[in-house]
Amino acid sequence: MTLALTGxxxxxxxxxxxxxxxxxxxxxxxxxxxxxxxxxxxAPADDEAGAVLLSTCNRVExxxxxxxxVEALHTLARGFLASWNRLEEPEFRDFLYERDNADAVxxxxxxxxxxxxxxxxxTEILGQVxxxxxAALQRGAADKIIGVLFQRALKTGKDVRTRTRIGEGRISxxxxxxxxxxxxxxxxEDKTVMILGSGPVSEQALKSVVxxxxxxxxxxxxxxxxxxxxxxKYRGEAAALPDVLEHLHRADIVIGSTGAQEALLGEAxxxxxxxxxxxxxxxxxxxxxxxxxxxxxxEVENVYYYDIDDLQQTAERNLxxxxxxxxxxxxxxxxxxxxxxxxxxSLHAEPTILWLAQEFHAIRERExxxxxxxxxxxxxxxxxxxxxxxxxxxxxxxxxxxTRLKEEMSTDDPDAALMLVRRIFGFGEEEL
Numbered sequence: 369m370t371l372a373l374t375g376x377x378x379x380x381x382x383x384x385x386x387x388x389x390x391x392x393x394x395x396x397x398x399x400x401x402x403x404x405x406x407x408x409x410x411a412p413a414d415d416e417a418g419a420v421l422l423s424t425c426n427r428v429e430x431x432x433x434x435x436x437x438v439e440a441l442h443t444l445a446r447g448f449l450a451s452w453n454r455l456e457e458p459e460f461r462d463f464l465y466e467r468d469n470a471d472a473v474x475x476x477x478x479x480x481x482x483x484x485x486x487x488x489x490x491t492e493i494l495g496q497v498x499x500x501x502x503a504a505l506q507r508g509a510a511d512k513i514i515g516v517l518f519q520r521a522l523k524t525g526k527d528v529r530t531r532t533r534i535g536e537g538r539i540s541x542x543x544x545x546x547x548x549x550x551x552x553x554x555x556x557e558d559k560t561v562m563i564l565g566s567g568p569v570s571e572q573a574l575k576s577v578v579x580x581x582x583x584x585x586x587x588x589x590x591x592x593x594x595x596x597x598x599x600x601k602y603r604g605e606a607a608a609l610p611d612v613l614e615h616l617h618r619a620d621i622v623i624g625s626t627g628a629q630e631a632l633l634g635e636a637x638x639x640x641x642x643x644x645x646x647x648x649x650x651x652x653x654x655x656x657x658x659x660x661x662x663x664x665x666x667e668v669e670n671v672y673y674y675d676i677d678d679l680q681q682t683a684e685r686n687l688x689x690x691x692x693x694x695x696x697x698x699x700x701x702x703x704x705x706x707x708x709x710x711x712x713x714s715l716h717a718e719p720t721i722l723w724l725a726q727e728f729h730a731i732r733e734r735e736x737x738x739x740x741x742x743x744x745x746x747x748x749x750x751x752x753x754x755x756x757x758x759x760x761x762x763x764x765x766x767x768x769x770x771t772r773l774k775e776e777m778s779t780d781d782p783d784a785a786l787m788l789v790r791r792i793f794g795f796g797e798e799e800l
Contacts, residue, residue, distance in 0.1 A: 370438045373472035374445035374464060375429030378486050381463035383677045387658035389453050389460065391423040392627055396503050403430065403448050404509040410444055411436050418511030420518060422500040424493065425657035425676060426486050433514050438468045470709050473517065477701045480525035487544050487683045489534040492569065494525045513712065524704040531700060534693040542572035544679050545653045549621050550580055552651055552672065557581040562619035564660050565626035566594040573623045578602045586619065588612055613637060617644035621651045624660030634662040638671050713777035720786055721770050723795050732762045
């Protein structure tokens with residue numbers, strides 16, 4: 369039962385590549401369907417082979433579980449990523465990381481705990497992991513082991529947040545973007561801020577700029593009603609995205625955070641806007657992946673452009689402020705990984721445990737039938753009580769050996785205990 373992770377993230381891959389490989393929410397169902405179909409074709413004998421796709425602004429990760437060699441799973445994941453993104457494998461192969469079994473579990477738990485994020489301690493990732501798991505469940509792609517893996521990853525993420533102070537302070541990507549704006553401009557009090565998008569990250573950015581004293585905010589979204597609903601919460605203006613050029617010249621700060629698959633604004637639009645605003649400086653911070661604003665906009669005079677990779681320095685400064693919490697966070701993750709791996713190893717004993725229970729209860733039923741035949745005149749209620757008694761006796765006899773056997777699955781040589789039990793009770797390999 370091999371578990372494999374294949375992915376790339378902000379740690380080593382360029383933003384341009386992550387843009388090309390990002391899988392949007394609208395494409396997730398189809399992508400999962402293709403991935404799961406490939407997995408089932410590669411492991412036709414494994415009825416419960418499982419897959420999950422995690423795609424965020426900073427990472428794309430493929431989690432696979434099947435009765436296949438680990439390299440076969442990594443090969444399958446690379447082939448899927450190449451096919452889905454219409455790329456040749458050499459274009460992204462050197463930026464991938466691959467993790468197996470316990471290392472894959474450790475990675476996912478660290479991701480859920482936001483210890484692997486661009487902004488360590490940020491809150492968005494837990495919801496994104498939940499969405500990835502929910503999508504796999506809805507598609508029927510999550511098997512038992514994958515299901516337990518992601519459930520425990522989510523619990524670990526919550527534990528880290530509730531048991532440590534890693535999440536204190538301004539730690540979301542959106543808040544880091546606003547911190548950057550304040551650092552560059554010194555103050556937001558007389559500034560007009562334009563927010564592209566109306567999702568959770570956009571709202572975090574909007575809330576943050578308002579708290580910093582921004583004079584005016586403008587929210588733009590493809591669906592005008594959603595822009596209005598968000599803008600009203602913060603006494604801002606709203607407009608539809610197609611009308612962005614009518615408002616762009618008014619913005620001192622533009623924050624891009626939509627889910628668009630293509631750039632919404634480019635160099636030409638910013639040149640026109642700068643002419644209308646008398647070339648007054650404009651700060652552009654694009655935290656969307658794929659990017660909402662073409663990087664060439666930064667070539668326009670007095671347009672100062674930053675994308676999500678440019679936030680790294682600010683994020684690292686925030687991490688240093690919370691570094692004291694990291695040791696406790698790492699300990700929580702390590703403990704959770706150990707518990708999951710112990711549970712997973714215990715599954716190795718399930719066929720033997722099931723056989724033991726069936727064998728003992730078969731003996732019980734035979735002997736009970738003989739006894740009840742001799743007690744022919746026994747009332748029905750008493751016959752039922754005798755049967756319950758026989759079940760309790762067998763269950764009590766099996767309880768300690770089964771518990772010990774599960775514990776042995778966590779030792780260095782779990783197969784030795786299994787083979788000993790099988791030899792003692794005559795459980796042959798042909799019966800597995």
